[in-house]
Amino acid sequence: MQMETTDNEQRKAAALKRLLLILSSVLLSIGTCGGPLIMRLYFIHGGKRVWLSSMLETGGWPVILVPIAIAYYHRRKNQAPTDPPTKLFFMKLPLFVASAVIGVLTGLDDYLYAYGVARLPVSTSALIIAAQLAFTALFAFILVKQKFTSYSINAVVLLTVGAAVLGLNTSSDRPKGESNAQYMLGFVMTVAAAALYGFVLPLVELMYKKAKQNITYALVLEIQMVMSLFATIFCTVGMLVNNDFKVIPREARKFELGETTYYVVLVVSAIVWQTFFLGAIGLIFCASSLLSGIVIAVLLPVTEIFAVIFYHEKFQAEKGVSLALSLWGFVSYFYGEIKHNKQKKQADAVKEKENNKEGCTPDVENLQTVPNP
Numbered sequence: 001m002q003m004e005t006t007d008n009e010q011r012k013a014a015a016l017k018r019l020l021l022i023l024s025s026v027l028l029s030i031g032t033c034g035g036p037l038i039m040r041l042y043f044i045h046g047g048k049r050v051w052l053s054s055m056l057e058t059g060g061w062p063v064i065l066v067p068i069a070i071a072y073y074h075r076r077k078n079q080a081p082t083d084p085p086t087k088l089f090f091m092k093l094p095l096f097v098a099s100a101v102i103g104v105l106t107g108l109d110d111y112l113y114a115y116g117v118a119r120l121p122v123s124t125s126a127l128i129i130a131a132q133l134a135f136t137a138l139f140a141f142i143l144v145k146q147k148f149t150s151y152s153i154n155a156v157v158l159l160t161v162g163a164a165v166l167g168l169n170t171s172s173d174r175p176k177g178e179s180n181a182q183y184m185l186g187f188v189m190t191v192a193a194a195a196l197y198g199f200v201l202p203l204v205e206l207m208y209k210k211a212k213q214n215i216t217y218a219l220v221l222e223i224q225m226v227m228s229l230f231a232t233i234f235c236t237v238g239m240l241v242n243n244d245f246k247v248i249p250r251e252a253r254k255f256e257l258g259e260t261t262y263y264v265v266l267v268v269s270a271i272v273w274q275t276f277f278l279g280a281i282g283l284i285f286c287a288s289s290l291l292s293g294i295v296i297a298v299l300l301p302v303t304e305i306f307a308v309i310f311y312h313e314k315f316q317a318e319k320g321v322s323l324a325l326s327l328w329g330f331v332s333y334f335y336g337e338i339k340h341n342k343q344k345k346q347a348d349a350v351k352e353k354e355n356n357k358e359g360c361t362p363d364v365e366n367l368q369t370v371p372n373p
Contacts, residue, residue, distance in 0.1 A: 017286055020217060020282060020285075020286055021282075021283070021286040021287065023282065024278070024279045024280075024281075024282025024283045024285075024286060025279065025283065025295060026279070027275040027276070027278050027279030027282065028275070028276060028278075028279025028280055028282075028283060028292070028295055028296065028299075029279070029295075029299055029302075030272060030275045030276070030279070031272055031273060031274070031275040031276020031277070031278075031279055031280075032276055032279075032295075032296050032299040032300075032303065033299055033302050033303045033306060034272040034275075035057070035269070035272050035273045035276050036117060036122060036303060037122065037303065037306055037307065037310065037311075038265060038268060038269045038272055039053055039056075039114065039117050039269060040117055040121075040122050040307075040311070041265060042265055042266075042269065043117065043118050044311070045255060045256040045257050046251070046254055046255050046256050047251065047255065047262075047265075048118075048251070049239075049242070049244045049247065049248070049251065050111065050114050050115050050118050051111065051114075051235055051238040051239040051242050051244050052239060052244045052248065052266075053114040053117070053118070053269075054107070054110035054111040054113070054114040054115075054235045054238070055110070055232055055235035055236055055238075055239055056266060056269045056270045056273060057110040057113070057114065057231070057235075057269075057270075057273040058103075058106065058107065058110060058227075058228040058229075058231040058232045058235070058273065058274070058277065059228075059232050059235075059270045059273075060228075060270035060271045060273060060274035061224075061225055061228030061229050061232060061274065063271060063274050064221050064224060064225040064228070064274070064278070065225070067221055068088070068089075068218070068221055068222065068225070071218050071221075072086065072088050089222055090213070090216070090218060090219045090222060091219060091222045091223070091226070092212075092213055094211075094212065095207070095211050095213065095219075095223065096226060098207050098211075099207070099223045099226040099227050099230075100226060100227075100230045102200060102203055102204060102207065102227050103226060103227035103228065103229065103230030103231045103234070104230050104231065104234050105196065105199075105200055105203075106197075106200060106227055106228075106230075106231040107230065107231035107232070107233070107234030107235050108196065108234065109193050109196040109197050109200060110231060110235055111235060111238065112189045112190070112192050112193035112196065113189075113190070113193040113197075115185075115186060115189040115190075116186050116187070116189045116190030116193060117190075118186070119178065119182055119183060119185065119186025119187075119189075120183070120186045120187065120190060122303065122304070122307040122311065132194035132195075132197055132198045132293060132296070132297075133156060133159055133160050133198070133293045133294065133296070133297045134156070134160050134198070135194060135195045135197075135198025135199065136197075136198040136201050136202065136289060136290060136292075136293035137156050137290060137293070138198070139198055139199045139201075139202040139203070140201070140202040140205070140288070140289050140290045140293075142202075143202040143203060143205070143206045144202055144205050144206050144209060144288075144289065146202070146288060146289075146290050149336050149340060150336070151332050151333060151335060151336020151337075151339070151340075152290065152333055152336055154329070154332045154333075154336075155294055155329040155330065155332045155333035155336070156290075156294070156329070157329075158325050158326070158328050158329030158332065159294060159297040159298060159325070159326055159329040159330070160297075161325055162300075162301075162321070162322040162323075162324070162325030162326040162328075162329065165318050165321050165322045165325065198293070201280065201284065201289040201292055201293060202289045204223075204281060204284055204289065205284050205288060205289040207223070208284070208285065215285070217282070217285060220281055220282065220285045221278075223281065224277055224278060224281050227277075228274070228277060280292050280296070283295060291333075294329075294330065294333055297326065297329070298326050298327070298329065298330040300322070300326060301322055301323035301326050301327075304322070304323075305323075
């Protein structure tokens with residue numbers, strides 16, 4: 001009976017993890033596709049504050065308090081009278097410090113990325129994803145000893161090449177009135193953002209592995225909240241130095257889509273970007289930082305299609321090739337994962353069968369001979 005109970009608990013845990021994996025993928029999809037488009041909308045229609053845009057990438061962190069509060073209420077409701085008092089937060093000091101440091105790095109990355117989006121068209125964001133995936137794979141190998149199969153290597157190569165193809169014809173999309181120096185600086189800042197975030201994703205995974213406490217999804221939410229809080233503080237300091245708070249009301253009045261729409265864009269941007277980070281850390285928790293990077297990469301063509309629809313950007317042949325290569329890489333990765341899991345299950349079944357046989361084999365040496373009556 002105890003074995004059946006354990007098996008049921010394991011099945012429930014596996015089902016919950018699959019559900020969480022799907023939810024994280026959906027959140028990451030919303031953030032990856034919606035975040036750059038809304039940020040670009042701000043810059044296209046008169047917005048010019050880079051520090052403000054970078055702050056909005058993590059400024060929606062109070063949203064995380066909602067699921068944390070719901071989880072706390074659920075734990076407290078189901079608490080037995082003999083149980084110790086229910087804690088609102090599980091995070092201990094070492095994990096808090098590590099999350100804060102990564103949060104500051106995230107804030108710096110937010111600024112680099114926002115600067116690139118302000119200077120480059122959406123189509124050039126391919127360069128971000130192309131570099132980011134390569135850096136994520138490199139740092140995942142160095143920091144967390146990520147194991148690569150032929151399928152995952154194939155996926156990284158295809159997704160990287162597919163995204164880089166989009167950068168072959170970016171000159172025709174260069175914003176009007178922008179100097180070569182500004183364009184090149186935007187390019188450099190974008191690549192730097194890709195490299196830094198490619199480092200941050202495996203660093204979060206390493207933090208999970210090195211944490212001296214059990215990593216649950218409730219704790220993951222706390223980690224993301226602390227990271228976003230410190231990233232927001234970093235960018236808010238930049239806003240104060242740059243006098244952004246004084247300029248915001250004037251910029252809102254001059255915004256091409258209207259003052260009310262200006263503030264709606266800011267709020268929606270903060271919420272959508274928070275779904276990106278929640279999805280990213282959720283995938284790292286359920287799988288790996290490499291999978292998080294691959295999902296971000298495969299969503300690039302979707303972002304490109306939305307840019308064509310909403311901003312009337314040209315859909316050149318390069319974008320069609322990129323879409324095909326990205327989908328090919330995505331299918332390759334998951335086919336490899338399915339095949340690997342199937343082989344692992346078969347190996348585990350064989351091992352369990354062998355163990356059962358050994359357990360049923362009589363110990364001949366210890367058998368006693370009973371004389372015939």
